[in-house]
Amino acid sequence: MARSLVPGSGEFENWKPAPKMAASYENESENRFNGNSFSIPFQEIPRFPKSDKRVNELISCKEPVIVTGSDLVGSASHWSLDYLAENIGDGTFNVYKSASRKFKYYSDKKMQAVHEFAPPTQLLEMRFQEFMKLIRSKTNTNSESEQQQGNSWGQLTSNLLLVGMPGNVTPVHYDEQENLFAQIRGSKRFLLFHPDQFENLYPYPVHHPHDRQSQVDLENPDYEQFPNVRNLHGYEGVVGPGDVLYIPMYWWHQVESCPDSEENISVNFWYMAGSVEKIEHPLSAQQKVAMSRNIEKMCLEALGDPSEVAPFMKMLVLGRYT
Amino acid sequence: MARSLVPGSGEFENWKPAPKMAASYENESENRFNGNSFSIPFQEIPRFPKSDKRVNELISCKEPVIVTGSDLVGSASHWSLDYLAENIGDGTFNVYKSASRKFKYYSDKKMQAVHEFAPPTQLLEMRFQEFMKLIRSKTNTNSESEQQQGNSWGQLTSNLLLVGMPGNVTPVHYDEQENLFAQIRGSKRFLLFHPDQFENLYPYPVHHPHDRQSQVDLENPDYEQFPNVRNLHGYEGVVGPGDVLYIPMYWWHQVESCPDSEENISVNFWYMAGSVEKIEHPLSAQQKVAMSRNIEKMCLEALGDPSEVAPFMKMLVLGRYT
Ligand SMILES: [Zn+2]
Ligand SMILES: [Zn+2]
Numbered sequence: 114m115a116r117s118l119v120p121g122s123g124e125f126e127n128w129k130p131a132p133k134m135a136a137s138y139e140n141e142s143e144n145r146f147n148g149n150s151f152s153i154p155f156q157e158i159p160r161f162p163k164s165d166k167r168v169n170e171l172i173s174c175k176e177p178v179i180v181t182g183s184d185l186v187g188s189a190s191h192w193s194l195d196y197l198a199e200n201i202g203d204g205t206f207n208v209y210k211s212a213s214r215k216f217k218y219y220s221d222k223k224m225q226a227v228h229e230f231a232p233p234t235q236l237l238e239m240r241f242q243e244f245m246k247l248i249r250s251k252t253n254t255n256s257e258s259e260q261q262q263g264n265s266w267g268q269l270t271s272n273l274l275l276v277g278m279p280g281n282v283t284p285v286h287y288d289e290q291e292n293l294f295a296q297i298r299g300s301k302r303f304l305l306f307h308p309d310q311f312e313n314l315y316p317y318p319v320h321h322p323h324d325r326q327s328q329v330d331l332e333n334p335d336y337e338q339f340p341n342v343r344n345l346h347g348y349e350g351v352v353g354p355g356d357v358l359y360i361p362m363y364w365w366h367q368v369e370s371c372p373d374s375e376e377n378i379s380v381n382f383w384y385m386a387g388s389v390e391k392i393e394h395p396l397s398a399q400q401k402v403a404m405s406r407n408i409e410k411m412c413l414e415a416l417g418d419p420s421e422v423a424p425f426m427k428m429l430v431l432g433r434y435t
Numbered sequence: 436m437a438r439s440l441v442p443g444s445g446e447f448e449n450w451k452p453a454p455k456m457a458a459s460y461e462n463e464s465e466n467r468f469n470g471n472s473f474s475i476p477f478q479e480i481p482r483f484p485k486s487d488k489r490v491n492e493l494i495s496c497k498e499p500v501i502v503t504g505s506d507l508v509g510s511a512s513h514w515s516l517d518y519l520a521e522n523i524g525d526g527t528f529n530v531y532k533s534a535s536r537k538f539k540y541y542s543d544k545k546m547q548a549v550h551e552f553a554p555p556t557q558l559l560e561m562r563f564q565e566f567m568k569l570i571r572s573k574t575n576t577n578s579e580s581e582q583q584q585g586n587s588w589g590q591l592t593s594n595l596l597l598v599g600m601p602g603n604v605t606p607v608h609y610d611e612q613e614n615l616f617a618q619i620r621g622s623k624r625f626l627l628f629h630p631d632q633f634e635n636l637y638p639y640p641v642h643h644p645h646d647r648q649s650q651v652d653l654e655n656p657d658y659e660q661f662p663n664v665r666n667l668h669g670y671e672g673v674v675g676p677g678d679v680l681y682i683p684m685y686w687w688h689q690v691e692s693c694p695d696s697e698e699n700i701s702v703n704f705w706y707m708a709g710s711v712e713k714i715e716h717p718l719s720a721q722q723k724v725a726m727s728r729n730i731e732k733m734c735l736e737a738l739g740d741p742s743e744v745a746p747f748m749k750m751l752v753l754g755r756y757t
Contacts, residue, residue, distance in 0.1 A: 312750040328754070339754050394739035404737055405751045408730060415726055417716035426756035428634040429727045432650075432661050434748035 153331070158305060158350030158358070175361040175399070177305050179350050183357040186295045186380050190354065193298065194245055194376055197274075201241045208244055210235045215282045219322035226320045226419035248278060275379040278370060285314065285367040286326040287402075292360040293382040296352040299374030303358060304331070306347040306365035309398035311405075313345040314365055319409035320419045331367060362386050363399045475653070480627060480672030480680070497683040497721070499627050501672050505679040508617040508702050512676065515620065516567055516698055519596075523563045530566055532557045537604045541644035548642045548741035570600060597701040600692060607636065607689040608648040609724075612705040614682040618674040621696030625680060626653070628669040628687035631720035633727075635667040636687055641731035642741045653689060684708050685721045 160179040161168050171178040211234045224230050239247070285304065294303075306314060314327040329335070334342040351371070352358050360366050370377045396404070412422055482501040483490050493500040533556045546552050561569070607626065616625075628636060636649040651657070656664040673693070674680050682688050692699045718726070734744055 315754040430752040
């Protein structure tokens with residue numbers, strides 16, 4: 114029975130990160146990349162050259178690490194917007210348009226589960242050439258955009274070429290896969306939070322289109338609605354060209370494109386989790402996240418109606434476990 | 436998957452209702468049998484002669500009903516304390532002693548799950564003759580007691596001969612079996628609540644020794660801790676000699692021995708639930724109770740430690756489904 118609630122791996126939804134691009138965005142004061150404007154205590158993400166033995170130690174403990182001088186994407190170091198425009202072909206790409214610099218992922222499949230869900234981004238289709246023209250016109254008027262395109266690289270689950278623009282933010286969320294994030298041009302700031310910060314980050318219900326995303330706006334937290342945000346603590350680090358960041362599965366991350374690097378190019382590699390972890394007590398924070406996801410899915414399946422989940426959960430817990 | 440969370444039947448714990456007997460109890464003002472001293476709206480439990488076709492209609496709809504003039508325990512009508520003392524044999528019985536007139540069931544097996552659980556009753560062993568002597572001495576000094584003895588009658592799951600004393604209260608709880616309650620001597624007042632009153636009655640966690648009992652003291656509810664008690668509504672009815680009350684599975688019930696009948700004798704018949712109900716949406720309140728019990732059991736099994744269940748439940752629900 115424990116097995117069904119706490120899988121070591123499996124049970125992932127095969128979401129493809131959404132390729133996206135921002136509409137104009139001109140609020141200078143929100144562009145906080147260079148100062149830590151969060152009232153959240155952060156420690157530095159460990160940073161070691163690829164030959165350092167602590168790299169593998171951290172990865173085997175499922176702790177994040179920035180690996181410097183990696184040649185993981187060495188052949189990509191000459192990629193620029195112009196190079197890509199010439200070499201990426203003339204297929205069309207899904208491009209998401211956002212009214213702000215924030216790109217909050219949502220699941221199309223789950224949209225009908227939430228009444229009157231307003232998608233925060235809008236889907237467009239264009240060729241890379243058109244997209245690049247748009248990027249450059251927007252850049253000239255102080256706006257940002259980002260583009261992501263999925264294809265398949267060897268044995269990986271999926272990977273993603275990200276061509277981002279200054280100031281873009283991917284709000285805090287977790288993924289159900291191991292992630293190697295290789296920076297090629299420009300730099301990006303990462304905020305990471307351990308899976309045990311689940312209760313401080315209030316993820317949306319699993320059936321919500323924003324599943325795996327935090328409900329908390331880290332730049333302007335609502336402490337009344339989400340009081341545990343006061344207990345939040347995490348890691349931060351900046352990755353530049355040649356750096357590779359390991360983001361362990363279920364670790365929360367928020368990503369911001371550095372505003373001073375005009376071209377921002379990254380490659381993301383997602384891997385399925387390794388072999389099933391042995392179940393030992395007490396369970397790890399990761400196993401508890403998997404457990405809560407499974408409970409939420411089972412409840413929705415049994416109740417048959419997303420609108421019945423919240424009343425049921427309240428009945429289960431309020432005044433009984435609170 | 437729905438199947439595992441919402442069984443139509445099965446998954447019962449084979450608890451034996453505890454035979455019990457009260458120590459002295461002398462607070463006259465708490466003896467509220469004859470007036471409705473509750474601020475809870477009650478309607479009458481339907482009451483029909485056994486030949487009335489509405490009896491079977493109600494039972495097949497799993498609604499409570501008092502059947503009058505039943506000969507279900509006709510041969511028991513001449514049972515009295517003296518008759519039982521002469522005929523019940525000289526085996527020993529488990530007798531529970533309570534410092535009040537209230538007898539709140541608890542599970543021995545679950546006692547280690549709750550730190551410093553103080554059992555509300557104390558276990559003694561005695562022969563029926565001794566017990567009767569004690570009952571009569573206590574009755575003379577305005578105290579109450581109640582005795583229950585389990586044996587096995589035919590194909591039933593279990594049955595119970597209850598020899599109760601005036602004013603005793605079995606606090607509000609639900610059982611995981613269908614129950615026919617036959618009154619032989621004296622009378623008892625029943626308060627019944629539909630299974631959809633779960634959220635208004637705040638049952639203890641499943642791993643708690645008081646599993647299936649409400650945390651709410653109906654005679655003195657703590658509205659701050661249990662605000663939904665304000666929404667509670669139920670049924671009430673009095674059963675006398677020859678009456679049989681059908682208490683459907685998962686229906687909440689509180690039982691009070693009528694203070695004006697010196698000898699109070701009943702026989703309880705518990706049946707396993709019928710064939711597995713078809714699962715149709717929306718689920719019934721009964722199915723949701725079964726679901727919540729299964730979730731609580733799975734969580735305890737997965738977490739491996741009862742003290743981890745409440746923090747996990749809070750993490751799952753607070754700020755996310757509230
Ligand atoms: Zn991610
Ligand atoms: Zn009962």
